[in-house]
Amino acid sequence: MVLYLHRNGLTEDIDVFIRKVNPSQLPAVVGALLRIGCSDDAIERLVSSPFGQFSIVDLVEQLENHNKLTLLMPWLKSKADEGSTDPAVHNTLAKLYIDCDSNAERFLIENSFYDSKIVGKYCEKRNPHLACVVYERSHCDADLIRVCNENSLFRIEAKYLVSRKDANLWSGVLEESNPFKRQIVDQVVQTILKETSDPEDITATLKAFMVADLPSELVEILERLVLEQTPFSKNRNLQNLLLLTAIKTNRSKVSEYIEKLQNFDAVDIGNMAINHGLYDEAFLTFKKFGENCSAIQVIIDHMDDLSRAAEFAETCNDPAVWSVLAKAQLRQDSVVEAITSFIKAQDQSVHSDVVRKAHEAQAWEPLVNYLQMARKLCKDSFIDGELLYALAKTDRLQIMEEILASSHSADISKIGDRCFAEKMFKAAKLLFDCASNFPRLACTLVQLNDFQNAVDCARKANSIEVLKEVCFACVDHNELRLAHICGVHIALRADELDKLIKYYEDRGCVEEIINLLESTLGMERNHMGIMTQLAILYSKYDPPKMREHLELFWSRVNIPKVIRAAEAAHLWSDIVFLYDRYEEYDNALLLMMEHPSEAWKEGQFKDVIGKVANVELYFKAIQFYVQYKPLLLCDLLSVLSPRLDHARTVKFFSEKNLLPLVKDYLISVQHTDNRAVNESLNFLYVEERNFENLRTSTESYQNFDSLGLAQKLEDHPMAEFKKIAAILYKNNNRWKHSVSLCKRAKLFKDAIAHAAESKQPAIVQELMEWFLVHQNIDCFVACLFQCYDFLRPDFVLEMAWRHGATAVAMPYMINVVQEYVSKVDELVESGRLRREEAERTESESRLLNASSAAMMPICAPAAYPFFYSPVRKLN
Numbered sequence: 001m002v003l004y005l006h007r008n009g010l011t012e013d014i015d016v017f018i019r020k021v022n023p024s025q026l027p028a029v030v031g032a033l034l035r036i037g038c039s040d041d042a043i044e045r046l047v048s049s050p051f052g053q054f055s056i057v058d059l060v061e062q063l064e065n066h067n068k069l070t071l072l073m074p075w076l077k078s079k080a081d082e083g084s085t086d087p088a089v090h091n092t093l094a095k096l097y098i099d100c101d102s103n104a105e106r107f108l109i110e111n112s113f114y115d116s117k118i119v120g121k122y123c124e125k126r127n128p129h130l131a132c133v134v135y136e137r138s139h140c141d142a143d144l145i146r147v148c149n150e151n152s153l154f155r156i157e158a159k160y161l162v163s164r165k166d167a168n169l170w171s172g173v174l175e176e177s178n179p180f181k182r183q184i185v186d187q188v189v190q191t192i193l194k195e196t197s198d199p200e201d202i203t204a205t206l207k208a209f210m211v212a213d214l215p216s217e218l219v220e221i222l223e224r225l226v227l228e229q230t231p232f233s234k235n236r237n238l239q240n241l242l243l244l245t246a247i248k249t250n251r252s253k254v255s256e257y258i259e260k261l262q263n264f265d266a267v268d269i270g271n272m273a274i275n276h277g278l279y280d281e282a283f284l285t286f287k288k289f290g291e292n293c294s295a296i297q298v299i300i301d302h303m304d305d306l307s308r309a310a311e312f313a314e315t316c317n318d319p320a321v322w323s324v325l326a327k328a329q330l331r332q333d334s335v336v337e338a339i340t341s342f343i344k345a346q347d348q349s350v351h352s353d354v355v356r357k358a359h360e361a362q363a364w365e366p367l368v369n370y371l372q373m374a375r376k377l378c379k380d381s382f383i384d385g386e387l388l389y390a391l392a393k394t395d396r397l398q399i400m401e402e403i404l405a406s407s408h409s410a411d412i413s414k415i416g417d418r419c420f421a422e423k424m425f426k427a428a429k430l431l432f433d434c435a436s437n438f439p440r441l442a443c444t445l446v447q448l449n450d451f452q453n454a455v456d457c458a459r460k461a462n463s464i465e466v467l468k469e470v471c472f473a474c475v476d477h478n479e480l481r482l483a484h485i486c487g488v489h490i491a492l493r494a495d496e497l498d499k500l501i502k503y504y505e506d507r508g509c510v511e512e513i514i515n516l517l518e519s520t521l522g523m524e525r526n527h528m529g530i531m532t533q534l535a536i537l538y539s540k541y542d543p544p545k546m547r548e549h550l551e552l553f554w555s556r557v558n559i560p561k562v563i564r565a566a567e568a569a570h571l572w573s574d575i576v577f578l579y580d581r582y583e584e585y586d587n588a589l590l591l592m593m594e595h596p597s598e599a600w601k602e603g604q605f606k607d608v609i610g611k612v613a614n615v616e617l618y619f620k621a622i623q624f625y626v627q628y629k630p631l632l633l634c635d636l637l638s639v640l641s642p643r644l645d646h647a648r649t650v651k652f653f654s655e656k657n658l659l660p661l662v663k664d665y666l667i668s669v670q671h672t673d674n675r676a677v678n679e680s681l682n683f684l685y686v687e688e689r690n691f692e693n694l695r696t697s698t699e700s701y702q703n704f705d706s707l708g709l710a711q712k713l714e715d716h717p718m719a720e721f722k723k724i725a726a727i728l729y730k731n732n733n734r735w736k737h738s739v740s741l742c743k744r745a746k747l748f749k750d751a752i753a754h755a756a757e758s759k760q761p762a763i764v765q766e767l768m769e770w771f772l773v774h775q776n777i778d779c780f781v782a783c784l785f786q787c788y789d790f791l792r793p794d795f796v797l798e799m800a801w802r803h804g805a806t807a808v809a810m811p812y813m814i815n816v817v818q819e820y821v822s823k824v825d826e827l828v829e830s831g832r833l834r835r836e837e838a839e840r841t842e843s844e845s846r847l848l849n850a851s852s853a854a855m856m857p858i859c860a861p862a863a864y865p866f867f868y869s870p871v872r873k874l875n
Helices: 002-007 011-021 023-035 040-048 056-065 069-081 087-100 104-110 116-124 128-137 141-151 154-164 167-173 181-195 199-211 215-226 236-249 251-260 266-275 279-288 292-303 306-316 319-331 335-345 351-361 364-377 381-393 397-405 412-421 425-435 438-447 451-461 464-476 480-491 494-506 510-519 528-541 544-556 559-569 572-581 585-594 602-609 616-628 630-643 646-655 659-672 675-688 691-700 706-714 719-731 735-744 748-758 761-773 777-786 793-802 806-854
Strands: none
Touching: 116 128, 116 141, 128 141, 128 154, 141 154, 141 167, 154 167, 154 181, 236 266, 251 279, 266 279, 266 292, 279 292, 292 306, 292 319, 306 319, 319 335, 319 351, 335 351, 335 364, 351 364, 351 381, 364 381, 381 397, 381 412, 381 425, 397 425, 412 425, 412 438, 425 438, 438 451, 438 464, 451 464, 451 480, 464 480, 464 494, 480 494, 480 510, 494 510, 494 528, 510 528, 528 544, 528 559, 544 559, 544 572, 559 572, 572 585, 572 602, 585 602, 585 616, 602 616, 602 630, 616 630, 616 646, 630 659, 646 659, 646 675, 659 675, 675 691, 675 706, 691 719, 706 719, 719 735, 719 748, 735 748, 735 761, 748 761, 748 777, 761 777, 761 793, 777 806, 793 806
């Protein structure tokens, strides 16, 4: 369309299309017109005052492609003057200024709206310097470095790097792989740092060189900055950095730098030199700045030359230097020299170390001098104490007394202990006496063999340990009178008594320890331990006194302990006494049985056995009496009977065939009705043929085997025993057996009595028949009357008739007939009375019925009418 309008001269229509129809097509229209060779005036007129929205970028591209960009200059300037911030406008203006070289650098520096990437790229081939300006403006580091390297603009690059102060940028430039590294470094060293006055630029650059590990170049830079006349010549940090770098990379110049430079940190530089083995340089540094202590420290610690250190200390004559030297000498065990140096330094700060080293070296004389100096400088208990100790070591007791008499702060008891431990007893005596430390003073006096004063001090000390030590020492030196004084106090302490006694015993002073303990018996603080130990000593060394002592003080002794001692001495009688008092009755009884010749006493034995808890011991005691005192068995059994198992006792004596020996005991306990006792006594009575006692026993006590005894007595030759057997059968309801035995023994009276007691007609009838068969008419008659209630008259009449005894049976028959007649009469009378009673009862019943009928009404009224219901009907 544009081609058509242009060929037909319709330029106005083109303007109308652009301005009114489609303004966005302006770049395309301009491009088309330029391609068909339209005049510059027409193009300029078309774009000079465009309307509507269109792409400036596209328009610029179309004009730039046809090298007609200058046609936009008026329009672009007007847009810029109107305040447009469109980057495309300013990018195009920048390109136009660059192309026409008209104040391009100023525009690029002052304008802030163009795109540095686009404009910089545009400048790279046309004017690299302007490209650097553009890239520097927007900190396009990579592009700027690239352009400078490509165009050898190393001065500009170095200047930019210094001002940029970017560590990452520096690290990239200073890499070993960068082929332009050397040129950039040369520019920085030779020119750029001389031109800058900003300390931060200098600092950042130096850091970059240090990070890149370029020590030689760094030294070169620092020499130019510090050694030449620059604003940074006296900068402390730069001087420090120069020295530190030289120490690391160029040691030969360190001394030169130290002499020339005046404003650096001597301590830091000196320490760095020490760390890198430059000891002379470190010494020179410290000495130059008056750090004498550090200087001598270098000589001592690193040069290890105490002679040179001593010479330097003499030169300085500074107390602090002497102090450092003294400490070094002390570390190397030059104790005497160290003490001399400390005295010159008037330094008592490490007096504890000096004292320790002097002790190790046994340098007591120099130590006294040092401690006297230290005591003048400060009041310290340690110094005073060590001075006293050193004086004791040098045997200067008079000076010790002077110090003790004056004001001091020493712990004299502690020093006294040390002197005592090292056997300096005279010095220890002075110290303990001054401290009124009576316990330790007493021990010291013991070592000096002054026992009388030692005892006095021990009593003042009121310490059991001290009393023990003094007492034992007196015993060892045969000062038994003085030992007795201390021993009394020790004995009153229960926990120390055993040790005291053992000490005396081990040294053979038995009589003395017994006397000592006896002397405490009347004291108020006397305790059980003394009584106990005295009893033990008696058991060992003076047994006759033991019983008297125990009888007096048995309640205040430890009985088990004394018993063990008495056992060792075989004092069985005394042990029994103690067991009795201790209520160990079982043990007392056993002991008397084990050692009867010494320990058994009849009264004591019977008294103890009644209190024992273990009943088994009763039988051991019985066995003991059977063996040793059989005639006293009954006396013993009478004591034991309340708790004795009689059955077991009877069994014991029965097995040993000793029942006759204990007959009195059996009689005394028969009241318990014990089966074994009863049977044993019955056995004895049978053996003795004492039927009277046997009868009494069997009648009084029934707890025995009566059938067994009856069977035994059944064949006894004496009739009385057979009679007892019959009674026993009777008691066991063996009626037939009992009657039979009586018949065989001709005990007819007993037979009749037993048959009557049986109340069994068969037994009675058999007995009567037996009497008739044997023609014993008297017994038959006696049986009739004694067994009357259990006989049938027909049987009696038959038997009497058959055996011709009707006459003797007639009284029985008469009596029976009379009884029967009486019974019949009673029955008749009883029947008559019953009939009369029945008739009377029937008559009374008829009368009662007749009276009841007369009182009844003829007809009773109905409760309700036939038409009435008592239940109300519910609606």
